[in-house]
Amino acid sequence: MKKYTNIFNAFLGVLLLISVKFINPVCTGSVVLQSGKKMPMRCHYTSIAAMVIAVAVIVLALELYYRKTYLPITFITIGILLFLVPMDTPLSIGVCMKPMDCHLTAAWIKGISLLLILSGCTTFFLKDKNTKIL
Template identity: 70%
Template structure:
């Protein structure tokens, strides 16, 4: 049963990747600096970080599915990181201050990270004789 949690996590990573890139992409606007140069808004960097974490999540989940192993703490931590990234805090990247397209992207990220945290917690309670903790 635990190996299916790894498969679920790989699917969550793929949904996150598709959601951030195609379903609900972030703003494409730029911020004008005092020097006259333009720079992408914060949501662009949030999107980049989430895409990289989603790729790591997919690769890790597939490897653990093949090896019939599980790392519940790793998935809980990845879920917490994904949840924190779009928040507007001093230790996260955040999204735009004004209500823009990136706020729907942040909602996708938060929902998927919540499911990822729950799947990590669930592996503590599921019993599987063929599975091993790495």
């Protein structure tokens, strides 16, 4: 039963990757600096961070599936870090201040991160004699 949580985590990683890139992409606007140069808004960097984390979740979940092990603390930690990425804190990147498309992307990121946290928590309560915890 626990091996299905790894498949579910890999599915969540794929869903995060697809949702950030194709379903709800961030706005494509740019900020004009005083020097006249254009720079992408910070939601652009939030989407890049979310995609990197999504690829890491996919790779980790597939590796754990083939090794028949699980790391619940790792997925809980990744979920918490992913939840912090779109928020406006000193530890994160954040999204635009005005209501734009990136706020819907942030909602997707937060929802998928909560599902990752829940899947990590459920592996503590599932019983399976064929898998081992690292």
